[in-house]
Amino acid sequence: MKKFLTEFKDFAVKGNMVDMSVGIVIGAAFNSIITNIVDCLITPLINYIIGLLTGGADAATAVGTIVIFDVGTLVGAIINFIITAFVLFLIVKAINNFHKKEEAPAAPTTKTCPYCKSEIHIEATKCAHCGSDV
Secondary structure, eight states, rough: HHHHHHHHHHHHOHHHHHHHHHHHHHHHHHHHHHHHHHIIIIIEEEEEHHHHHHHHHHHHHHHTOOOOOHHHHHHHHHHHHHHHHHHHHHHHHHHHHOOOOOOOOOOEEEEEEETTTOEETTOBOOTTTTBOOO
Protein backbone atom coordinates (compact mmCIF):
# COMPACT_ATOMS: atom_id res chain seq x y z
CA MET A 1 0.00 0.00 0.00
CA LYS A 2 2.89 2.36 0.77
CA LYS A 3 4.38 1.77 -2.68
CA PHE A 4 1.01 2.52 -4.28
CA LEU A 5 0.71 5.81 -2.40
CA THR A 6 4.28 6.75 -3.34
CA GLU A 7 3.56 6.05 -7.01
CA PHE A 8 0.35 8.08 -6.83
CA LYS A 9 2.19 11.00 -5.22
CA ASP A 10 4.85 10.90 -7.94
CA PHE A 11 2.14 10.82 -10.62
CA ALA A 12 0.10 13.63 -9.07
CA VAL A 13 2.92 16.11 -8.57
CA LYS A 14 4.66 15.70 -11.91
CA GLY A 15 5.29 19.10 -13.43
CA ASN A 16 3.42 18.52 -16.68
CA MET A 17 0.38 17.09 -14.87
CA VAL A 18 0.14 20.09 -12.56
CA ASP A 19 0.68 22.53 -15.44
CA MET A 20 -2.08 20.90 -17.49
CA SER A 21 -4.49 21.02 -14.54
CA VAL A 22 -3.73 24.67 -13.89
CA GLY A 23 -4.22 25.46 -17.58
CA ILE A 24 -7.63 23.80 -17.64
CA VAL A 25 -8.86 25.60 -14.52
CA ILE A 26 -7.51 28.99 -15.64
CA GLY A 27 -9.02 28.43 -19.09
CA ALA A 28 -12.43 27.73 -17.57
CA ALA A 29 -12.22 30.85 -15.40
CA PHE A 30 -11.11 32.96 -18.38
CA ASN A 31 -13.97 31.49 -20.43
CA SER A 32 -16.33 32.94 -17.84
CA ILE A 33 -14.83 36.40 -18.38
CA ILE A 34 -15.17 36.15 -22.17
CA THR A 35 -18.76 34.90 -21.89
CA ASN A 36 -19.66 37.81 -19.61
CA ILE A 37 -18.01 40.34 -21.93
CA VAL A 38 -20.13 39.05 -24.79
CA ASP A 39 -23.34 38.76 -22.75
CA CYS A 40 -23.02 42.00 -20.79
CA LEU A 41 -21.35 44.39 -23.23
CA ILE A 42 -21.27 43.26 -26.84
CA THR A 43 -24.73 41.68 -27.19
CA PRO A 44 -26.67 44.69 -25.78
CA LEU A 45 -24.67 47.03 -28.01
CA ILE A 46 -25.30 44.89 -31.11
CA ASN A 47 -29.02 44.67 -30.27
CA TYR A 48 -29.17 48.44 -29.92
CA ILE A 49 -27.38 49.07 -33.22
CA ILE A 50 -29.51 46.51 -35.11
CA GLY A 51 -32.65 48.03 -33.63
CA LEU A 52 -31.62 51.46 -34.87
CA LEU A 53 -30.63 50.23 -38.34
CA THR A 54 -33.70 48.08 -38.98
CA GLY A 55 -36.18 50.61 -37.70
CA GLY A 56 -38.14 47.90 -35.92
CA ALA A 57 -40.69 48.39 -33.20
CA ASP A 58 -37.98 48.91 -30.63
CA ALA A 59 -36.16 51.52 -32.71
CA ALA A 60 -38.43 54.36 -31.66
CA THR A 61 -37.88 53.67 -27.98
CA ALA A 62 -34.23 52.68 -28.43
CA VAL A 63 -33.25 56.08 -29.81
CA GLY A 64 -34.20 57.87 -26.61
CA THR A 65 -32.85 55.29 -24.17
CA ILE A 66 -29.43 54.36 -22.90
CA VAL A 67 -28.09 50.90 -23.56
CA ILE A 68 -27.79 49.12 -20.23
CA PHE A 69 -24.59 47.18 -19.75
CA ASP A 70 -24.48 44.64 -16.93
CA VAL A 71 -21.04 45.68 -15.70
CA GLY A 72 -21.56 44.20 -12.23
CA THR A 73 -21.67 40.66 -13.58
CA LEU A 74 -18.53 41.28 -15.62
CA VAL A 75 -16.67 42.69 -12.60
CA GLY A 76 -17.81 39.68 -10.57
CA ALA A 77 -16.37 37.33 -13.21
CA ILE A 78 -13.06 39.22 -13.19
CA ILE A 79 -12.87 39.05 -9.38
CA ASN A 80 -13.69 35.35 -9.53
CA PHE A 81 -10.86 34.86 -12.04
CA ILE A 82 -8.36 36.70 -9.83
CA ILE A 83 -9.34 34.66 -6.76
CA THR A 84 -9.10 31.42 -8.74
CA ALA A 85 -5.67 32.34 -10.10
CA PHE A 86 -4.41 33.26 -6.62
CA VAL A 87 -5.64 30.00 -5.08
CA LEU A 88 -4.04 28.03 -7.92
CA PHE A 89 -0.79 29.92 -7.36
CA LEU A 90 -0.82 28.91 -3.68
CA ILE A 91 -1.58 25.28 -4.55
CA VAL A 92 1.21 25.07 -7.14
CA LYS A 93 3.63 26.74 -4.73
CA ALA A 94 2.76 24.16 -2.04
CA ILE A 95 3.16 21.29 -4.52
CA ASN A 96 6.54 22.60 -5.62
CA ASN A 97 7.72 22.85 -2.01
CA PHE A 98 6.41 19.35 -1.31
CA HIS A 99 8.04 17.95 -4.43
CA LYS A 100 11.39 19.71 -4.00
CA LYS A 101 14.19 17.21 -3.57
CA GLU A 102 17.10 17.97 -1.33
CA GLU A 103 20.33 18.34 -3.24
CA ALA A 104 23.07 15.87 -2.42
CA PRO A 105 26.16 17.45 -0.91
CA ALA A 106 28.95 18.08 -3.37
CA ALA A 107 31.73 15.51 -3.53
CA PRO A 108 34.85 16.67 -1.71
CA THR A 109 37.65 18.03 -3.90
CA THR A 110 40.37 18.14 -1.25
CA LYS A 111 41.75 15.89 1.47
CA THR A 112 44.04 16.41 4.44
CA CYS A 113 47.63 15.26 4.42
CA PRO A 114 48.06 12.80 7.34
CA TYR A 115 51.58 14.12 8.08
CA CYS A 116 51.47 17.91 7.85
CA LYS A 117 47.66 18.32 8.03
CA SER A 118 47.54 20.69 5.04
CA GLU A 119 44.82 20.45 2.39
CA ILE A 120 45.77 18.83 -0.91
CA HIS A 121 43.85 17.82 -4.02
CA ILE A 122 41.83 14.62 -3.63
CA GLU A 123 43.71 12.85 -6.45
CA ALA A 124 47.18 13.87 -5.24
CA THR A 125 49.62 11.05 -4.43
CA LYS A 126 52.27 13.32 -2.88
CA CYS A 127 51.75 16.24 -0.53
CA ALA A 128 52.79 19.52 -2.10
CA HIS A 129 53.76 20.95 1.28
CA CYS A 130 55.79 18.20 2.95
CA GLY A 131 56.53 15.89 0.00
CA SER A 132 55.31 12.72 1.72
CA ASP A 133 53.42 9.97 -0.09
CA VAL A 134 49.70 10.19 0.57
